[in-house]
Amino acid sequence: MNGHLTVFELSKPGRIAVDMPTSDVPEESLETLVKAEYLRSKPAQLPEMSQPDLVRHYTALSNRNFGVDSGFYPLGSCTMKYNPKVNEDVSRYSGFADLHPLSSPKEAQGALELLYTMEQYLAEITGMDAVTMQPVAGAHGELTGLKLIRAYHRARGENRTKVIVPDSAHGTNPASATVCGLETVEIKSNPDGSINLEALKLAVGPDTAALMLTNPSTLGLFETHIQEIAQIVHDAGGLLYYDGANMNAIMGVVRPGDMGFDVVHLNLHKTFSTPHGGGGPGSGPVGVKQNLIPFLPTPVITYDGNQYYLDQDRPQSIGRMHSFYGNFGVIVRAYAYIRSMGADGLRQVSEDAVLNANYCLSQLKEHYHAPFERNSKHECIITAQKQKAFGVRALDIAKRLLDYGYHPPTIYFPMIVDEAIMIEPTETESKETLDGFIEVMRKIAHEAETDEAKVQQAPHSTVVGRMDEAQAARKPVVRWKD
Amino acid sequence: MAWSYLPHTREDRELMCKAIGIRSTEELFSDIPVSLRLASPLKLPPSLSEPEVARHLSELASANKSVRELVCFRGGGAYDHYIPSVASHILSRSEFYSAYTQYQPEISQGYLQALWEYQSMISELTGMEVANASMYDGGTALAEAAMMACAAGKKDKILVGGTLHPHYREVLVTYARDQAMSIIDVPPLDGIIDLDRLGWLIDETTAAIIVQSPNFLGNIENLKEIGRIAHAKGAFLIASVDPISLGVLEAPGVLGADIVVGEGQSLGLGLNFGGPYLGFFATTEKFMRKMPGRIVGQTTDNRGNRGFVLTLQAREQHIRRNKATSNICSNEALCALAAAIYMSALGKTGFREVSRQCLQKAHYTYSSLTALTGCEAAFTSGFFKEFSIKLQKSVTKVNEGLLEKGILGGIDLGGYYPELEHHMLICVTEKRTKEEIDQLAREMEALI
Numbered sequence: 001m002n003g004h005l006t007v008f009e010l011s012k013p014g015r016i017a018v019d020m021p022t023s024d025v026p027e028e029s030l031e032t033l034v035k036a037e038y039l040r041s042k043p044a045q046l047p048e049m050s051q052p053d054l055v056r057h058y059t060a061l062s063n064r065n066f067g068v069d070s071g072f073y074p075l076g077s078c079t080m081k082y083n084p085k086v087n088e089d090v091s092r093y094s095g096f097a098d099l100h101p102l103s104s105p106k107e108a109q110g111a112l113e114l115l116y117t118m119e120q121y122l123a124e125i126t127g128m129d130a131v132t133m134q135p136v137a138g139a140h141g142e143l144t145g146l147k148l149i150r151a152y153h154r155a156r157g158e159n160r161t162k163v164i165v166p167d168s169a170h171g172t173n174p175a176s177a178t179v180c181g182l183e184t185v186e187i188k189s190n191p192d193g194s195i196n197l198e199a200l201k202l203a204v205g206p207d208t209a210a211l212m213l214t215n216p217s218t219l220g221l222f223e224t225h226i227q228e229i230a231q232i233v234h235d236a237g238g239l240l241y242y243d244g245a246n247m248n249a250i251m252g253v254v255r256p257g258d259m260g261f262d263v264v265h266l267n268l269h270k271t272f273s274t275p276h277g278g279g280g281p282g283s284g285p286v287g288v289k290q291n292l293i294p295f296l297p298t299p300v301i302t303y304d305g306n307q308y309y310l311d312q313d314r315p316q317s318i319g320r321m322h323s324f325y326g327n328f329g330v331i332v333r334a335y336a337y338i339r340s341m342g343a344d345g346l347r348q349v350s351e352d353a354v355l356n357a358n359y360c361l362s363q364l365k366e367h368y369h370a371p372f373e374r375n376s377k378h379e380c381i382i383t384a385q386k387q388k389a390f391g392v393r394a395l396d397i398a399k400r401l402l403d404y405g406y407h408p409p410t411i412y413f414p415m416i417v418d419e420a421i422m423i424e425p426t427e428t429e430s431k432e433t434l435d436g437f438i439e440v441m442r443k444i445a446h447e448a449e450t451d452e453a454k455v456q457q458a459p460h461s462t463v464v465g466r467m468d469e470a471q472a473a474r475k476p477v478v479r480w481k482d
Numbered sequence: 483m484a485w486s487y488l489p490h491t492r493e494d495r496e497l498m499c500k501a502i503g504i505r506s507t508e509e510l511f512s513d514i515p516v517s518l519r520l521a522s523p524l525k526l527p528p529s530l531s532e533p534e535v536a537r538h539l540s541e542l543a544s545a546n547k548s549v550r551e552l553v554c555f556r557g558g559g560a561y562d563h564y565i566p567s568v569a570s571h572i573l574s575r576s577e578f579y580s581a582y583t584q585y586q587p588e589i590s591q592g593y594l595q596a597l598w599e600y601q602s603m604i605s606e607l608t609g610m611e612v613a614n615a616s617m618y619d620g621g622t623a624l625a626e627a628a629m630m631a632c633a634a635g636k637k638d639k640i641l642v643g644g645t646l647h648p649h650y651r652e653v654l655v656t657y658a659r660d661q662a663m664s665i666i667d668v669p670p671l672d673g674i675i676d677l678d679r680l681g682w683l684i685d686e687t688t689a690a691i692i693v694q695s696p697n698f699l700g701n702i703e704n705l706k707e708i709g710r711i712a713h714a715k716g717a718f719l720i721a722s723v724d725p726i727s728l729g730v731l732e733a734p735g736v737l738g739a740d741i742v743v744g745e746g747q748s749l750g751l752g753l754n755f756g757g758p759y760l761g762f763f764a765t766t767e768k769f770m771r772k773m774p775g776r777i778v779g780q781t782t783d784n785r786g787n788r789g790f791v792l793t794l795q796a797r798e799q800h801i802r803r804n805k806a807t808s809n810i811c812s813n814e815a816l817c818a819l820a821a822a823i824y825m826s827a828l829g830k831t832g833f834r835e836v837s838r839q840c841l842q843k844a845h846y847t848y849s850s851l852t853a854l855t856g857c858e859a860a861f862t863s864g865f866f867k868e869f870s871i872k873l874q875k876s877v878t879k880v881n882e883g884l885l886e887k888g889i890l891g892g893i894d895l896g897g898y899y900p901e902l903e904h905h906m907l908i909c910v911t912e913k914r915t916k917e918e919i920d921q922l923a924r925e926m927e928a929l930i
Contacts, residue, residue, distance in 0.1 A: 017827040018566040025846035048829040061592035067580030095543025101756030110545030137812035175799035175809035181660035277816035279583035281758030319656035323621035324756025342529030430489035462588040472781035480602035
C-alpha cells in the first residue's frame with residue numbers, strides 16, 4: 001500500500017513515547033476505590049509508539065500538508081494571511097497558557113485587562129459600542145449575534161422570526177439562523193452580488209428580525225447602497241447584522257457601525273492574523289450597538305478604573321455561549337497583532353489587501369473571464385467560462401495549481417457566479433509572489449487550450465491524486481479497525 | 483513607515499497602481515460613499531516593534547498567577563495535567579497550524595490522516611462507533627448533542643442531571659432557548675442523580691437524558707442504570723465525560739450511551755484561561771449522518787492509493803445551508819491534533835497509568851483531608867480525580883490563606899449551589915506529588 005502508515009499500523013505493544021514517574025502516594029486496589037461495575041473492562045487500544053517514531057510519524061504527516069508558511073494560499077473569503085511568529089510566542093507565556101479559567105479575578109488581572117482592552121479596540125475598529133469575546137468561531141459569532149437580536153425583539157414584546165439573507169451569503173448565515181430557531185428568507189442578489197433593493201423592500205415586514213449581510217459582499221464588491229439598505233431594514237423594525245468575514249478590506253477606511261449595522265461579528269483568524277489551525281481554533285467576537293448591550297452573553301468583563309471583574313448579574317443576558325471566556329489563546333495573538341500594527345498599520349493592511357486583489361484581477365482578466373467591471377475590494381472573481389469551452393473547469397484549474405505549488409483559490413463560491421474562481425491574495429504577499437502566481441495562471445489558461453487532458457487529470461505531482469469522494473460518503477470508513 | 487508583515491515597498495505600490503490604471507490606492511475605495519468614510523484615523527495605541535510587543539505581553543502575563551507558580555488543586559472542567567514535550571514541538575509545525583480546513587485533500591493528507599486517527603482514538607476511548615473531527619468545547623458539544631438527540635428522536639424534552647457542570651448547563655440553556663427544546667433538571671441525591679426522581683420525570687416525550695460522569699461534584703454516576711431508564715422510554719443517553727477518567731472507568735459506549743461528548747482539554751492542552759479547548763463528540767453508526775461538524779473518511783485516489791477526505795459533507799452548512807445539521811464551520815482542529823498526539827504519546831499503558839494515578843492521588847488527598855478536624859466528606863458516592871468536602875469556614879477565606887502559601891485551592895461550590903455553602907471541590911491530577919498533597923493537608927489544617 002502506498003502512502004504513510006497510520007499510527008495504529010506503526011504501533012507495537014510495549015512502546016511508549018513519554019515516561020511517567022511512578023506514583024509516590026500509598027495506593028489501594030482499584031476495586032476498593034471504585035465499584036467493580038464502574039471499572040473499565042477492556043483497556044482502550046491506543047497506539048504504542050516510541051518517542052522518535054512518534055515524532056517522525058507526525059513530521060511525515062506535516063510534510064504531507066500545506067500551510068501559509070508553505071506557500072501562496074489565495075483562498076477567497078478565508079483571508080489566509082501570514083501568522084506572525086511573535087504572536088505564537090506571546091500566547092505561550094506561562095501567565096497566559098497556564099492560567100486556570102476559574103482563578104479568582106484578582107489572580108487573573110492581566111488576562112482580564114487584555115480581554116477588556118481587546119473589546120475596546122474591536123469596538124473602535126468596527127464602530128460599535130460594546131463587544132463580547134466569547135464566541136470561538138465565525139458561525140458561533142453569528143449564532144450569538146442572532147440570539148442577541150432575538151432577545152432584543154423579545155424584550156420589546158415582538159416575536160420576529162425571519163432572517164433575510166442574500167443568495168450570495170456564506171452558508172453559515174442561513175444555518176446559524178436555523179440553529180437560532182429563525183426562518184431564512186433568501187433574496188435574489190443583483191448579478192454583481194449587491195442587494196436588490198426592490199427584492200429587499202418586498203421581503204421586509206413586521207416579522208423581519210434581521211438582514212444578514214457582508215460588506216464588501218462575498219463577491220468582493222462594496223455595497224454602495226448600504227445606507228438605503230439600512231434604512232429599509234430599520235424602518236421595518238428589523239436589525240442589520242454584519243458578517244465580518246470581509247473586514248480585511250476596510251479597516252481604518254469605513255466601519256460597519258457607521259454604515260448602520262447593529263450587530264457585527266469578526267473573525268480574528270481571518271482579519272487579525274491568528275492561525276486557522278487547519279480549521280480551528282478561531283475566534284468570532286461580536287460587537288453591538290448600545291441598545292443591545294443588556295443582552296450580551298455572561299460573564300461580562302467590567303472595570304472600575306482600578307480592577308477588572310466578571311459580571312454575572314445581567315438579568316437580560318442571552319446567557320453563556322462558551323464554557324469559559326472564549327478562545328483566550330487566540331485573542332492574545334490577535335491583541336499582539338493590533339498592538340504591532342496600530343491604526344496606521346491596520347489601514348495599510350486593508351489598502352494593500354485591496355491593491356493586491358485588484359492587481360491580480362488586472363493581470364488575469366485577459367486570460368480569464370472577469371464578470372465584474374468594477375474595482376474589487378480584498379478579493380476578486382474570475383471564472384473558468386472561457387476554459388469551459390475546452391472542457392476545462394474551475395476544479396481542474398484549481399487542481400492544476402497544486403502541481404505548481406500553490407494552494408488554489410476558492411472555487412464555485414459564490415454560487416451565483418458560474419465557474420467562479422475567487423482569489424484573495426491578502427496584504428502579506430509581495431508583488432513577486434503575485435507575479436509568479438499570475439504567470440502560472442496564464443500558463444494554465446494556455447494549457448487548457450493546448451493540452452486540456454493535462455489540466456483535467458491534475459494534480460500530477462502531489463502525494464496522492466484526486467480522491468474518490470463518492471466512495472468515502474457511500475461507505476464511510478471514519479475510524480481505524482483491526 | 484515599514485511593517486514587517488507587509489512586503490510592499492513604495493515602488494511596488496506605484497508599479498502595481500500603474501498596472502491597474504489608477505494613480506493611488508485611494509481610488510480603489512472611491513465607491514464607498516464619502517459620508518461613510520472615516521475622517522480620522524482609528525483611535526488605537528501607536529504600533530509597537532516586536533521587542534516592545536513581547537515586553538508588553540510579558541507584563542500582562544505576569545499580572546496573572548498561573549499554575550506554574552501555584553500548586554493547583556482546582557479543576558471544574560479545566561485540568562492541570564502534564565503535557566508531553568512532543569506535543570508543543572509537533573504543534574509548532576506551521577504546515578499544520580497555518581493551514582486552512584482540508585478542502586484540498588491532495589495537499590492536506592497529513593492533517594486529514596491525523597484527524598482520522600484522532601477520530602479513531604476518541605471512538606476507542608469512549609467505546610463508540612464514530613466520532614467527529616471536533617467541536618468548540620465541552621459545553622457547546624453538549625448543547626449540539628442535545629439538539630441532535632431532539633432532531634433524531636423528533637422530541638423536544640431534555641432531562642438534565644443536576645450534577646452537570648453549571649457552565650455547561652448555562653450553555654445548553656442558551657442554545658435551547660431559541661429552539662423548541664425544554665430543559666428539565668433532575669435533582670441530585672448524595673451528589674449523584676436521584677434515580678427515583680429520574681424515573682418519575684421521564685416519559686415518552688423525553689428526547690434524552692444528559693448526565694455528566696464523573697459529575698461536577700466529582701462523583702461517578704451510574705451510567706448503565708440511567709441508560710436503562712432512558713431506553714425504556716425511547717429516550718437517548720447523552721454522557722458528558724472526562725476523557726482521562728476513561729483510562730480506568732468503563733467506556734460509556736459499553737454502558738449504553740448513545741452520544742458521548744466532553745471537554746478534551748485534559749488531552750494535552752494548556753489551561754489557557756479557558757480556551758482554546760476541545761469538544762469531542764462520539765456516537766453510534768446509526769447517527770453518523772446526523773452528527774454535527776466535520777468528519778474525515780478513508781477512501782482511495784485515482785492512482786489506487788489509500789487517502790483521506792472530509793466526508794458526509796451533505797450534512798454541513800456550506801452545502802445544506804439552512805437545512806444543515808448544525809451551523810458549525812470552524813472547529814478546533816489543532817486541539818484535536820494535540821489530543822491525538824497526547825493519546826498516542828502516552829499510548830495504551832501510559833494513558834491508563836495517568837488515569838490510575840489521578841484516581842489514587844485523589845483518594846490519598848481525600849483521606850488526608852477528611853482526617854482533619856473541621857473537614858468532612860460531602861458525599862458518600864465514589865469519585866475519580868475530584869471530590870467535594872465540607873468545611874466549617876468560608877471557602878473564599880480558606881482559599882485566600884492557601885494562596886498565600888502558593889496553593890490554588892478548590893472551587894467554592896457555594897458560588898454555584900447556595901445549599902453547598904462551605905463546600906469545596908478539590909481536584910488532584912497525576913502531576914501532584916505526595917509532598918504537595920501533604921503540604922495542602924498541613925495548610926488546610928492550619929486554616930480550618
